[in-house]
Amino acid sequence: MLTEPTRAWLDSALGEAATGTPAWEPYFVAAGRHCGPAHADEARTRLLRAAGAGPDTLARLYHHGTAAERRAVLLALPALVPGPEALPLVEDALRTHDTTLIAAALGPYAATHLPAHAWRHALLKCLFTGVPVTAVAGLAERAAGDTELARMLIDHAAERTAAGRPLPDGLSRVLALTTPAEES
Amino acid sequence: MRIFDPHIHMTSRTTDDYRAMYDAGVRALVEPSFWLGQPRTSPATFLDHFDSLLGWEPFRAAQHGITHHCALALNPKEANDPRCVPVLDELPRYLAKDGVVAVGEIGYDSLTPAEDTALAAQLQLAADHGLPALVHTPHRDKLTGLRRTIDVVRESVLPPDRVLLDHLNETTVKEAADSGAWLGFSVYPDTKMDEHRTVAILKEYGTGRILVNSAADWGRSDPLRTRAVADAMLVAGFTDDDVDQVLWRNPVAFYGLSGRLHLDLPTPPDLHEGNSVLRGGE
Structure with a gap:
């Protein structure tokens, strides 16, 4: 369960994301410390969906991201990228030895496109x-x-x-x- | 006994070290970015190092039940190489990351004008990002370096109680203590401090603002020296609570100034039977 301050933070972040300007990206970066590690994946994937992040934005966020941010991008792929354009991100994650990234890379997006x-x-x-x-x-x-x-x-x-x-x-x-x- | 090593370069250590550290009581650590032994030739290799401290190394630590946070910076030695200095322009986007609990390690190596500039710029970056700073004191000409460090900290916007002065010893501890900064002691097999001298300093200066670290890296060093200090403290008559303050609560208080310290790591994940790798992955 999210605490009330965390929910307020996330609501405000989702509001920024929905405006379509890059002002939401710092929220994506800082989601772990505001929502806690247990809720960070969900908060970040919701932000990505609210922003309607396309393949170019997703690739940039992935390559500039921590492991947790990269995981969120991978988890959001099925909802945001209909075609195979984001496969290089999946392939990058599969080259790692971080099991959290490998597991996130093998979601429905990989099932369809890999x-x-x-x-x-x-x-x-x-x-x-x-x-x-x-x-x-x-x-x-x-x-x-x-x-x-x-x-x-x-x-x-x-x-x-x-x-x-x-x-x-x-x-x-x-x-x-x-x-x-x-x-x- | 719970131990927080506030300065250790795990990138240079093996999984056997992680296991031994866990067995000795280490449950949390901070890994500052540093010089890799082989000089870098471009900012890109700094970025790979930073990415590792925000990705692979925390994952590796978690496999052994240890929480890993990091401090990021342009290190003092490479602040003198114009090919490396542009990494300062990349630091802001990294200093925004979860898991970054300080700017560091910064400070002086050879006391050059280029090091002056990098130190001042990075103290400003720490203030801009709400982070404390891990500032090491130089190996050569240490007392002069400490005095110059304290001067630069005083001229900066970062309050001294958000600064950890590290690699201190008997010749520098008094002036460092007078500066109002936190006091770090690196305990080594041959150089820097040993556990008994560290205990003597704890007797004289108290446990209030002192942190003890192994600063273990690719050189002759020992990731279990934090535990050795704890044991030596108990032999010398310090209480379990004193040990907990120095080896756990003081590092938590210092790095907690970042607001980004998360110490709620579950027990070591069992990748074969548990579902921890799936956490949040559904």
């Missing part, structure tokens, strides 16, 4: 870094019938087994999703 090769590597990276595969949007739909993903998962399982290490959580679940449903 090309197959990059999506498969992202999924494998989740298994490597411990991001729960339940964080991946559209997992069942994209994994279904993906024989190349299945091969990668089986190879990874073989590598882990050869090393005497346990399989990562989620691997068998994703592997099962790659199997086409049996025809009745």
